[in-house]
Amino acid sequence: MFLDIAEISVTAGKGGDGCVSTRREKFVPRGGPDGGNGGRGGSVWFEATPQMTTLQDFRYRRRYQASNGEAGSGRKKSGPDGQDIVIKVPCGTLVYEVGTDRLLGDLIEPGQRLCVAAGGRGGKGNWEFRNARNQTPMRAQPGKAGESRSVRLELKLLADIGLVGEPNAGKSTLLSVLTAAKPKIADYPFTTLIPNLGIIDLGDYRSCTLADIPGLITGASEGKGLGHDFLRHIERTRALILLVDAAGASCLATLDTLTGELAAYGNRLAELPFAVVLSKVDLLPADELEQILDEVKKWCEGHGSRGLLAISSATGAGLADLRRLMLQLYSLQGE
Numbered sequence: 001m002f003l004d005i006a007e008i009s010v011t012a013g014k015g016g017d018g019c020v021s022t023r024r025e026k027f028v029p030r031g032g033p034d035g036g037n038g039g040r041g042g043s044v045w046f047e048a049t050p051q052m053t054t055l056q057d058f059r060y061r062r063r064y065q066a067s068n069g070e071a072g073s074g075r076k077k078s079g080p081d082g083q084d085i086v087i088k089v090p091c092g093t094l095v096y097e098v099g100t101d102r103l104l105g106d107l108i109e110p111g112q113r114l115c116v117a118a119g120g121r122g123g124k125g126n127w128e129f130r131n132a133r134n135q136t137p138m139r140a141q142p143g144k145a146g147e148s149r150s151v152r153l154e155l156k157l158l159a160d161i162g163l164v165g166e167p168n169a170g171k172s173t174l175l176s177v178l179t180a181a182k183p184k185i186a187d188y189p190f191t192t193l194i195p196n197l198g199i200i201d202l203g204d205y206r207s208c209t210l211a212d213i214p215g216l217i218t219g220a221s222e223g224k225g226l227g228h229d230f231l232r233h234i235e236r237t238r239a240l241i242l243l244v245d246a247a248g249a250s251c252l253a254t255l256d257t258l259t260g261e262l263a264a265y266g267n268r269l270a271e272l273p274f275a276v277v278l279s280k281v282d283l284l285p286a287d288e289l290e291q292i293l294d295e296v297k298k299w300c301e302g303h304g305s306r307g308l309l310a311i312s313s314a315t316g317a318g319l320a321d322l323r324r325l326m327l328q329l330y331s332l333q334g335e
Helices: 171-178 227-234 251-265 286-303 319-334
Strands: 005-011 044-049 063-065 085-090 093-097 102-107 113-117 148-155 161-165 196-203 206-212 239-245 274-279 308-310
Touching: 005 113, 044 093, 044 102, 063 085, 085 148, 102 113, 113 148, 161 171, 161 227, 161 251, 161 319, 171 196, 171 206, 171 319, 196 319, 206 319, 239 251, 239 319, 251 286, 274 286, 274 319, 286 308, 308 319
Parallel strands: 005 063, 044 085, 161 206, 161 239, 239 274, 274 308
Antiparallel strands: 005 148, 044 113, 093 102, 093 148, 196 206
């Protein structure tokens, strides 16, 4: 099951109490204080790992507690620190504080860590309170409680290029042809229920990650259909490909719908460079396809498209050109 939002509670360990103790040794009549400090409580960390692609592990376990530090003891012995706990999350996970919606961290790189709850400080033993006026203090500090908070995890998949289109535009089929991904493919709307990722070889020793999200429909930015729930997964992409079924309804109306929903959703999606790709062109006669291409070309010129291609995933027509176009889009990072 794909899970991209989860809420959990994390609690760091309490620091150990300081110790009140005095030396009791033979031939040492005035031993003085020797109580040690308490150990620090364990902290709670998040760590990004490429081995995870979903937040499914948090579906059933919602609470995480680090261990407490132990109390100090005589002979100036400090108590052992509590054990930290490290929670693995997928790369691309954002961590928000529940209630304030404050972003605590964005874990992108493998191995990147974020401390979300710091362990409590250990209390000082009476050895630390000795002075010239009070050479045998009989007091110690209690350990401090560790931090505790509820956090919301939001996963945004890390992809270079995002495939955007209406239901049944052929996104999953194209992904399966270009990459080793095996998305579900069927001839009914909303076959794709979760985002799918695939690695595509662009040639020249380069590759990129392609993301296919569920189809967008009119009103997706307002929560209609499935696309709205997963648009966050293409926020990090370098570029978009608007995939349009050439054999379907009006291509221009479809393009207006897609660009309108991206603009309404916000979060810079409408500002990303994009190209238009017409799919299923093998189902159209040559003269009709030429007329559609002329219409779409004018639309592209007026909307800043980085390219226009006609392809067929079934016959393989235009796929070599599509790889070259993707390489151009992939290289736009520095612009």
